[in-house]
Amino acid sequence: MTASPPHRIAVDDELTIITAAEYNRRLAAALSDGAPVEVCLAGVTDLDTAGLQVLLHARREAHRLGRTVTFRDLNEVVRDTLAVAHLDGVLDGTAQTVTGRSEA
Amino acid sequence: MSLGEDLGQALGTFVIEARELLQDIEDGLIALEDDPAADETVNALFRAVHTLKGSAGLFGLDHLVEFTHVVETVLGLVREGALGVSPGLVSAVLPCADHIAAIVEGVAAGQTQASPSQVRAGEDLLAGLRPFLSADTAQTRPAGSVPGPPAETGPARPDVAWELSLRFGPDSLRNGMDPLAFLRYLGTMGSVTRVTTDVDALPEADGMDPETCYLGFEVHLVTDAPKAEIENVFEFVREDGDIRIVAADDQTDSYVQRIQSLPESERVGDILVRSGAVTEAEIARALRIQQERSAGYAEPPVRIGEVLVEENIVGQPIVEAALGKQRGTVEARFHDTQTIRIDASRLDKLIDLVGELVVAQASTGMRPAAAGQGGALQAESEVMRLVDEVRHSALALRMVPIGTTLRRFERVIRDVSMDLGKEVALVVTGGDAEMDKALVERIGDPLLHLVRNSLDHGIEPPEERVRRGKRARGTLRLNAFHDAGSVVIEVIDDGRGLDRERILAKAAERGLVAPGAVLSDQDVYGLIFEPGFSTAESVSSISGRGVGMDVVHRSVTELRGSIEIDSTPGVGTTMRIRLPLTLAIIDGFLVGVGESSFIIPLDRVTECVELPAGPADRDCMYLRGEVLPFIRLRSLFDIPGEPARRQSVVVIEQSGQRTGLVVDSLMGEVQTVIKPLGPLFSSLNCVSGSTILGNGEVALILDVGPLVAGHGERERLRVAG
Numbered sequence: 171m172t173a174s175p176p177h178r179i180a181v182d183d184e185l186t187i188i189t190a191a192e193y194n195r196r197l198a199a200a201l202s203d204g205a206p207v208e209v210c211l212a213g214v215t216d217l218d219t220a221g222l223q224v225l226l227h228a229r230r231e232a233h234r235l236g237r238t239v240t241f242r243d244l245n246e247v248v249r250d251t252l253a254v255a256h257l258d259g260v261l262d263g264t265a266q267t268v269t270g271r272s273e274a
Numbered sequence: 275m276s277l278g279e280d281l282g283q284a285l286g287t288f289v290i291e292a293r294e295l296l297q298d299i300e301d302g303l304i305a306l307e308d309d310p311a312a313d314e315t316v317n318a319l320f321r322a323v324h325t326l327k328g329s330a331g332l333f334g335l336d337h338l339v340e341f342t343h344v345v346e347t348v349l350g351l352v353r354e355g356a357l358g359v360s361p362g363l364v365s366a367v368l369p370c371a372d373h374i375a376a377i378v379e380g381v382a383a384g385q386t387q388a389s390p391s392q393v394r395a396g397e398d399l400l401a402g403l404r405p406f407l408s409a410d411t412a413q414t415r416p417a418g419s420v421p422g423p424p425a426e427t428g429p430a431r432p433d434v435a436w437e438l439s440l441r442f443g444p445d446s447l448r449n450g451m452d453p454l455a456f457l458r459y460l461g462t463m464g465s466v467t468r469v470t471t472d473v474d475a476l477p478e479a480d481g482m483d484p485e486t487c488y489l490g491f492e493v494h495l496v497t498d499a500p501k502a503e504i505e506n507v508f509e510f511v512r513e514d515g516d517i518r519i520v521a522a523d524d525q526t527d528s529y530v531q532r533i534q535s536l537p538e539s540e541r542v543g544d545i546l547v548r549s550g551a552v553t554e555a556e557i558a559r560a561l562r563i564q565q566e567r568s569a570g571y572a573e574p575p576v577r578i579g580e581v582l583v584e585e586n587i588v589g590q591p592i593v594e595a596a597l598g599k600q601r602g603t604v605e606a607r608f609h610d611t612q613t614i615r616i617d618a619s620r621l622d623k624l625i626d627l628v629g630e631l632v633v634a635q636a637s638t639g640m641r642p643a644a645a646g647q648g649g650a651l652q653a654e655s656e657v658m659r660l661v662d663e664v665r666h667s668a669l670a671l672r673m674v675p676i677g678t679t680l681r682r683f684e685r686v687i688r689d690v691s692m693d694l695g696k697e698v699a700l701v702v703t704g705g706d707a708e709m710d711k712a713l714v715e716r717i718g719d720p721l722l723h724l725v726r727n728s729l730d731h732g733i734e735p736p737e738e739r740v741r742r743g744k745r746a747r748g749t750l751r752l753n754a755f756h757d758a759g760s761v762v763i764e765v766i767d768d769g770r771g772l773d774r775e776r777i778l779a780k781a782a783e784r785g786l787v788a789p790g791a792v793l794s795d796q797d798v799y800g801l802i803f804e805p806g807f808s809t810a811e812s813v814s815s816i817s818g819r820g821v822g823m824d825v826v827h828r829s830v831t832e833l834r835g836s837i838e839i840d841s842t843p844g845v846g847t848t849m850r851i852r853l854p855l856t857l858a859i860i861d862g863f864l865v866g867v868g869e870s871s872f873i874i875p876l877d878r879v880t881e882c883v884e885l886p887a888g889p890a891d892r893d894c895m896y897l898r899g900e901v902l903p904f905i906r907l908r909s910l911f912d913i914p915g916e917p918a919r920r921q922s923v924v925v926i927e928q929s930g931q932r933t934g935l936v937v938d939s940l941m942g943e944v945q946t947v948i949k950p951l952g953p954l955f956s957s958l959n960c961v962s963g964s965t966i967l968g969n970g971e972v973a974l975i976l977d978v979g980p981l982v983a984g985h986g987e988r989e990r991l992r993v994a995g
Contacts, residue, residue: 187447187448187484187485190484190485191484191485193484194482194484198479198480218447218452218454218455219447219452219453219454219487219489220447220452220484220485220487222454222489223476223482223484223487223488223489224484226471226473226476226489227473227476227482230473230476231478231479234478251454254454254457254458254461254469255454255457255469255471255491256466256468256469256470256471257469257471
């Protein structure tokens with residue numbers, strides 16, 4: 171598989187420390203061949219810091235490698251969690267920057 | 275998700291703290307019943323419940339949080355003055371505290387979800403709280419929503435802005451600590467006006483381990499909670515991560531003002547803590563850093579203020595203001611007065627070792643040759659003094675005040691007297707008398723029986739009391755004090771007193787005494803400790819089944835203690851438990867019979883006399899005009915060999931009765947470490963333990979009570995047979 175048809179990854183269960191490794195692997199694999207990646211978050215049942223990290227990591231990796239990754243269909247669970255970290259809009263493109271002072 | 279080991283440990287700490295909080299809650303509720311207007315009590319109560327809920331939330335114990343939240347809401351209403359304290363309220367909330375305790379114990383047993391029966395019990399209890407909640411419907415919030423602001427004593431605190439810099443430990447996710455959960459919880463303490471997520475630590479490409487925590491958060495929080503409370507939120511992650519809480523820049527002025535209004539103090543740290551800008555824990559951390567830096571250098575240590583500023587704990591202007599308040603130029607001195615928790619088994623080990631030391635030291639005293647030269651003699655007496663001091667301080671480590679145990683009866687008395695329709699006030703005196711922790715734990719149940727017994731049988735119903743010209747409200751006094759190497763706990767009631775005639779009649783009916791026997795008051799009262807003895811005409815749920823008092827007697831005897839009863843009809847009864855200060859070491863009197871050695875507890879020995887000449891089967895003698903029965907240890911223990919030519923009699927006193935023990939030789943006083951006998955010998959009832967003597971031989975420790983009591987029995991059998 172090369173260019174155009176985007177990879178679609180749908181998260182249909184929890185995106186937590188239990189599944190983080192699995193989705194991280196799938197996202198990294200999808201990003202590796204250059205095709206755009208679409209992540210559907212409509213079916214996320216639970217999202218914790220580990221899960222959030224995986225999403226943020228994929229977003230940054232895409233940026234670094236010059237690929238595109240889009241997150242769509244953010245459901246209540248996802249939006250609610252993002253709101254807690256004040257990250258609303260970061261995943262679905264209406265983005266604001268994610269930065270912070272780095273600490274040793 | 276199974277609980278990781280680290281989390282398990284943190285949970286353990288949570289359970290310990292939750293138990294302490296629950297005790298505070300119970301004490302607070304009962305205090306509230308006595309003095310419904312005590313604002314301080316209400317505040318303390320609210321704080322305890324709030325803290326409990328907060329910690330439970332951190333561990334995701336949702337069932338505990340939900341239940342506790344409702345209790346907190348009720349107490350919040352009381353705190354705001356929207357709800358008055360009534361006995362009904364206390365009665366409704368107390369069982370809730372019990373329920374929370376049950377959940378906490380469930381958590382301790384590894385149960386992180388509510389069991390169906392707990393859910394049902396919880397619902398019933400919450401239904402009982404509902405009438406109080408509807409007092410102000412605007413205040414009733416569903417579980418899980420934003421709770422009331424955390425309490426602080428005195429007038430409401432103004433909102434303060436804080437900058438929180440949160441870097442969680444790399445393993446925090448694996449340990450079940452979810453940083454997002456902390457952010458959510460912060461939202462319940464006040465308003466989180468800004469969060470910046472720091473992703474800098476996320477590694478590139480494959481370097482990421484999805485189970486390691488990389489995210490950091492900068493949080494701007496506006497809350498009226500004091501700094502220590504915010505800090506407590508992170509109690510379980512502070513160790514591994516880097517959690518900093520600093521007053522937002524625009525707050526500096528208000529802190530400087532507050533510091534200027536404080537009195538002078540010798541220590542900058544005190545001033546900073548009092549102003550609220552720095553917490554105790556932060557000071558402790560800064561002190562550690564200060565010590566590390568100054569270690570090994572002769573130059574003066576870094577100032578604590580500099581450390582605080584460098585570590586970004588507090589701003590420079592605040593430290594300068596505090597320094598201005600420091601009294602004179604006194605060098606800052608800090609004392610570490612914190613307590614530490616120690617595993618009880620380590621203490622036991624230490625005490626065991628000290629015990630061995632005592633024995634070894636006693637053995638040097640047994641060799642008079644060593645005491646020959648003056649120098650050696652002096653050195654030895656010095657060692658003796660030191661060992662004695664070490665022994666005392668080692669034992670003191672195990673000593674805890676008995677007050678906590680005694681005060682726990684508030685609740686029992688409240689519940690029991692309510693059940694019985696009696697009014698009883700508890701007065702605790704001497705709660706600061708200290709005794710061995712193991713003893714405190716084991717005396718709880720026997721005391722409980724005595725207290726219940728006094729409530730049930732001793733104190734009369736209000737009408738009867740009024741008829742007898744007493745105050746309707748009875749008094750139960752728990753008193754503890756030290757007395758000559760033992761600790762005495764008294765349960766004193768002002769009830770009807772023991773009915774001598776009824777006890778005698780009952781005992782005769784049960785065949786415990788011969789009809790018409792003449793007994794002293796003490797002996798009659800002692801009968802109530804006989805198995806199966808109960809004079810209560812009606813069996814109540816509290817007592818009256820005839821179990822209890824004999825169990826009390828047995829438990830106390832097992833602890834090498836004794837019980838006495840004083841009673842005056844119509845005036846009241848005093849039950850007096852006398853216990854040794856510690857279980858580990860006793861002062862003993864060493865005697866020899868043939869090849870064997872025995873130790874008699876020294877506090878039972880009254881005197882030693884020579885055995886007068888006479889026939890070998892004689893078992894009594896005259897001592898100052900009175901008959902003294904004696905027991906020949908040689909025949910009791912079937913020790914072979916000829917008796918010594920001059921035998922001695924050790925006179926011992928037990929329950930006011932004197933008995934002699936005939937032995938071959940008297941070897942004097944020794945301090946002995948008691949080694950319990952193995953289970954194989956558990957049926958022996960004249961020997962309470964063994965010990966190793968300085969010369970390596972084993973000596974049995976005689977249990978005087980059963981020895982004397984059993985002798986009468988044996989004699990009767992012998993005469994009858």
